[in-house]
Amino acid sequence: MAPLAPFVEHAAKRKAKVTAVMGARTARELLFVSRVKKTGAKAEVCTDDGTAGHEGLATELAERVMGASSFDSVYACGPERMIVGVLRLTQRARVPMQASLERIMKCGIGVCDSCALDGRHVCRDGPVFGERELRAFDDLGKTRLDLCGRKTPI
Numbered sequence: 364m365a366p367l368a369p370f371v372e373h374a375a376k377r378k379a380k381v382t383a384v385m386g387a388r389t390a391r392e393l394l395f396v397s398r399v400k401k402t403g404a405k406a407e408v409c410t411d412d413g414t415a416g417h418e419g420l421a422t423e424l425a426e427r428v429m430g431a432s433s434f435d436s437v438y439a440c441g442p443e444r445m446i447v448g449v450l451r452l453t454q455r456a457r458v459p460m461q462a463s464l465e466r467i468m469k470c471g472i473g474v475c476d477s478c479a480l481d482g483r484h485v486c487r488d489g490p491v492f493g494e495r496e497l498r499a500f501d502d503l504g505k506t507r508l509d510l511c512g513r514k515t516p517i
């Protein structure tokens with residue numbers, strides 16, 4: 364939610380109608396719910412353990428939300444497997460999507476390769492990627508480089 368909370372505030376200032384799907388493992392780990400609500404955006408909350416909102420994954424809640432309304436665009440940030448799930452939803456709904464990716468970053472300038480994803484560097488080429496780029500990634504949500512540079516399953 365760190366990049367998305369200011370994005371919601373920015374969109375709200377421009378009178379955009381925003382629905383934020385916010386997920387965490389437990390209610391205590393949810394971030395910026397009141398900050399998002401203060402903008403007038405609709406906050407849809409879910410937790411893995413059911414301590415707040417929908418019990419289950421953010422992708423499940425996003426599917427429900429997207430089925431109930433139409434959207435001009437979707438912006439996502441979070442675990443890559445969730446990003447892949449949201450990408451499937453937006454493809455099905457034919458809604459454009461952008462995602463901010465999170466990878467291990469050491470140098471931040473495209474030199475060390477720790478954030479590599481299919482020949483791209485998340486630090487330099489992203490971290491925000493559009494749907495065409497997201498769809499072209501073979502390793503998105505499947506593997507990443509660990510702190511030692513070993514390719515590991517996600």
Ligand code: FES
Nearest residue numbers: 469471473476486
């Ligand atoms: S963090 Fe070093 S290449 Fe991206």
